[in-house]
Amino acid sequence: DTGVSQDPRHKITKRGQNVTFRCDPISEHNRLYWYRQTLGQGPEFLTYFQNEAQLEKSRLLSDRFSAERPKGSFSTLEIQRTEQGDSAMYLCASRPPRTSGSPHNEQFFGPGTRLTVL
């Protein structure tokens, strides 16, 4: 399977614990995005990387959240001191380099990591 993969698919943790999620994008996709989706809502943008550089962070990304993409391939999203409000589906998406023939390529989404904070 050459799609976007995420690990783990499900994570249950207690409030106050730290959690880390991993995303492996489609090979050669230089842009990687993290979104959060809560029940009854559409996905909300958290942050994105172009290669290894984190170029944008939304206001949703509090100080307890940190994301990395150290070698421009896989990415990790860490949440420190989890709160019950962090319970959500965390989605990763990747996008190929922009080309003249397709100025705005679509984003390809992974299956998500569902986080439950007790």
Add this chain to the structure above:
Amino acid sequence: AQSVTQPDIHITVSEGASLELRCNYSYGATPYLFWYVQSPGQGLQLLLKYFSGDTLVQGIKGFEAEFKRSQSSFNLRKPSVHWSDAAEYFCAVALLQAGTALIFGKGTTLSVSS
């Protein structure tokens, strides 16, 4: 601020009947528009996209959507719904100023009755 509105939270359609899911956007310029589908336990799959040109776009699985600038709408249609189309559908707009991150509507859940 840019936003996407999907007025219908839940729609039920009989199998074989036609379908239209509504999407309205608020944006300062002509946006890039997308429809995604999400089945339980699955990631988001792109159905179709509009960037420019012909305002009627064809997508996968027999879906189409029409961009109407005057109404700021991008409604999704299918002439004959199949039971396998039951899923959640999201309309999205590209936010160009933020690295082309997507802004999603809240989604419409489609149920298909036999």
